[in-house]
Amino acid sequence: EVQxxxxxxxxxxxxxxxxxxxxxxxxxxxxxxxxxxRQVPGKGxxxxxxxxxxxxxxxxxxxxxxxFSISRDNAKNSLYLQMNSLRPEDTALYYCAKGADxxxxxxxVWGKGTTVTVSS
Amino acid sequence: DIQxxxxxxxxxxxxxxxxxxxxxxxxxxxxxxxxFQQKPGKAPKSLIYAASxxxxxxxxxxSGSGSGTDFTLTIGSLQxxxxxxxxxxxxxxxxLTFGGGTKVEI
Numbered sequence: 001e002v003q004x005x006x007x008x009x010x011x012x013x014x015x016x017x018x019x020x021x022x023x024x025x026x027x028x029x030x031x032x033x034x035x036x037x038r039q040v041p042g043k044g045x046x047x048x049x050x051x052x053x054x055x056x057x058x059x060x061x062x063x064x065x066x067x068f069s070i071s072r073d074n075a076k077n078s079l080y081l082q083m084n085s086l087r088p089e090d091t092a093l094y095y096c097a098k099g100a101d102x103x104x105x106x107x108x109v110w111g112k113g114t115t116v117t118v119s120s
Numbered sequence: 121d122i123q124x125x126x127x128x129x130x131x132x133x134x135x136x137x138x139x140x141x142x143x144x145x146x147x148x149x150x151x152x153x154x155x156f157q158q159k160p161g162k163a164p165k166s167l168i169y170a171a172s173x174x175x176x177x178x179x180x181x182x183s184g185s186g187s188g189t190d191f192t193l194t195i196g197s198l199q200x201x202x203x204x205x206x207x208x209x210x211x212x213x214x215x216l217t218f219g220g221g222t223k224v225e226i
Contacts, residue, residue, distance in 0.1 A: 035216075037164075045156075045164065045207055047216040059214040095163055102169060105211035106154050110163040 002026040002109045004096045009114030016086055020114060022079040022096030030074035033099030035107055036081050038092035038116075048094070049081065050105060064090075086118045122146050122210050126219030133224060137198045141222045143191045143208035152212035155184055155193045158221075159204045167206075168193065198224070 008020040022034070036048040049070040050059045058070050069082040079096055093115050097107035123146035133139050143153065151171040156164040166175045168184040171191055181196040195202055203226055208219040 044221045045158075045209070045218040047209075047218065050214070050216070059216075061215050100169065103152065103211050105214070105216055106152075106166075106169050107209075108166045108169070108175065110165070112163050 004109060004111030006096045006111045006114035009116045011117045012086055013120050014087060014118055017084045018116060020081040020094055022111060024077045029077040033104030034072060034079045035097045037095045037097055040092045088118050090116060091118045092116060121215055122217050124208055124210055124217050124219040126208055126222050128222060129220060130223040133198050135198055139195050139198060139224060141193045141206055143219050145189045145210055148188045149210045149212035151187050152210055153191050154209045154211060156207045157204045
């Protein structure tokens with residue numbers, strides 16, 4: 001069974017850093033692009049970042065560019081999101097999602113999410 | 121950036137009804153469109169990709185159509201389990217963008 005389990009969410013103060021992790025299982029992690037998507041409670045979905053299977057290509061939403069960094073360790077079947085200079089507007093549930101065979105940017109499997117709260 | 125506009129933002133329907141949700145892209149995206157279903161407190165679930173291809177395991181009462189800028193998701197014979205929020209998403213180019221969602225209520 002394909003499974004994605006996010007962790008690392010926490011309550012942090014504005015300006016601080018946080019690192020999210022996503023543990024993948026049930027598929028050949030190293031050949032698929034992976035993404036992060038976030039959702040403010042009660043609001044819609046916002047794409048955050050995508051990384052190619054070999055880490056050569058990374059993409060970011062303008063709202064996080066320069067502050068967040070996506071990475072992966074294919075040997076550990078893990079995806080990461082390093083979040084620096086956090087702002088209150090980064091408060092959200094962060095989902096990890098797997099890219100599909102047909103297109104890396106189509107996210108066919110999602111984790112359950114981890115909650116990040118940025119507040120003083 | 122490609123803007124995705126969904127309509128309506130919410131709709132009320134009854135069990136057994138057929139409903140249609142529309143999604144419009146601000147520029148042509150060929151058929152690079154996906155639909156997701158999200159229930160309260162749950163992660164999004166993929167329903168359709170390439171505008172009209174059903175994700176494995178998704179019942180055939182869900183169907184999608186469209187190409188270019190205009191797309192539709194149709195749910196035939198609504199059942200209690202179908203009441204949820206539905207999102208479209210374009211994956212034609214970065215930044216990836218989602219529609220604002222359509223909440224289907226009883």
